[in-house]
Amino acid sequence: MNDLITILSSTISAGTPILFALVGDLIGQRAGIISLNVEGCMLVGACAGFMTAATTGSLLLATLVAMIFGGLLALCQAFLAITRKRNMMASGFILNFFAVGLTTFFGRNFLGRSLGADFTWDIPILCEIPVLGPTVFSQDPLTYFSYLLPILAWFFLTRTKSGLLLCSVGEAPEVTEACGYHPKRIQYAAVIAAGVLAAIGGVQMSTVYTISWANDMVNGRGFIASAVVVLCAWKAERAYIPAYIFGLAQALQVFLQVKGVPISMYVTMMMPYLMTLAALAIISISKKPAMPEKLKIIS
């Protein structure tokens, strides 16, 4: 029972930052723009959020500040990829390096700072359920929000006019334009939303998951999120699967070592990537992914 709690708890905490970035990039990709810069947005969010939380003790304020900075970095991507029509992969990639430098410089004074606050918020009654209570319902507000995020994103993209418009830009922007809307504006909004959500993933990582700030702490999670958008076939409601597969694999990577399971350490180290790749392969052979038309041009 305790082992199950350990694995579930580790899976949720490791998967949550990826879930935010994944849903964010998915929204951007549905509008036809790949935001490789979600890695940088996560980093900027982690840094700005930690600095704010350590200074004010408020998770809400930390999240808001992270969203602003994540959104600003995404604005750069939007400007380069949409207005200036630069290669979206290259601009996203370069922005990540920019984010590493920026956060290393500004976060320096907070490398040794403690947060001094615990943002865990147990949900009454539910937190007493065996196994699920101490894992699913004994988390922080950002993690609770992440539980709902894919459903909210699914609802937005498939059941609201704005969401359908956003998807139409990713499929046929000329049609959107013919209907009297501005595709570029919609793309701008989608890319900024991707950055904002990734930044929330970053602030969750620094203030709740690892409760510390370290240089380049996101360590490729944004890239993974960006890659596994394919895994959920651009359907927001499927975002839980790749995010928690990655979280589970990372949890098992350590768990198998702790339990002394006779399996090569190198196999356990590969596990998060192996499981994600396996899932990608299964998806790609079982069903044709619903890739937005605009993305097919660059793939």
Added chain:
Amino acid sequence: MKKLFACLLVLCLCLSLVACDSAEQGEAANSGKPGAGATKMGIILGGSRDDYGFNYSFVSLAEQVEEEVGIEVVFKENVPQNSDYEGVVEELIAQGCTIIFPTQFGYLEYTKALADRHPEVAFYSIPITDYNGGNFSTIHGELQEPWYVMGALAAEFSETGKLGFIGSMPIPDVIVAVNAYTLGAQSVKPDIEVNAVFTGSWADTGLQTTSCNQLIDAGCDVIAPFQDTIKTIVEICDSRDVHCFGCNADAYELNPSTWLSACENAWGGFIPVLKETVAGNYECVDMRGGFEMGLSDIATLGDDIPQELKDKTMALRQSIIDDEIHVFEGPVIAQDGSVVFEEGYKPTTEEINLINVLVKGINGTLN
């Protein structure tokens, strides 16, 4: 008029280059040996010096160099382990650094090329290498002694009898550390259990968090990391009310009550060598040692350690210096029951660094 001005400018630049060249040549002619008369030393780090771990230990080196040798220290941080590093060192040399201190394994190849190109510059490298020779020296603090003392301290301090170790990669230094840590713990409690996990990364805070939490869930109440950045581990241990060690540097100030101690890179043995180099008496060295040579040590002991235990720990340290205890003295038995060192055998440092198995009592794998 503009053309005349441009011509004058070009002439001035050419003259200044000639002047610089002759000045540099004159300096080199006077210096004789590498690093002679140095006024600046460059330290090149792979990460940030504020990581409270490996890179942070060089801040202490810089302080000692500036205070005791009287030369300026220039830091270059986050330098990638590729050919960019050569450009960074060339820049330092152009700034007047005639002593260079690279700190990463990944710099070795480039450092060798730089050492060949700049015979007037003294290079001191941390990682052990065959490139040692000429103006390329190595300074390597051995880890087994401090880690042994840490293991003994952990065993005394632990109430559950389970210790956690979060390793990075299974490289010789890390293998020596976890083995010495276990042998130290077993010297106090022969049945103690050491749970070792390897993250495959030097500073993935997410994996550090997962590892730390799972080790604590498994009953470990003392965590020892071999990671570059240890801040996250200190925070997680603090939030879970267990104690932890640091790694490579004295980061006691981070959290004196959660902190137990650390294996610290010490520089006491290096400073006299550096003084000789600055005085024009450079000799190529391959320094390897622990407590006695002043190249590694035990960091400040934490506030939660009772005074009696602190005294015992320092007494153990002294016993090692006095050669009463040899960390890897046989019998040393591997996990599979095979004999690593026969009873009574005292292995050399080279033999210790070649161990590629975990000792009995460790719950973990290298394969």
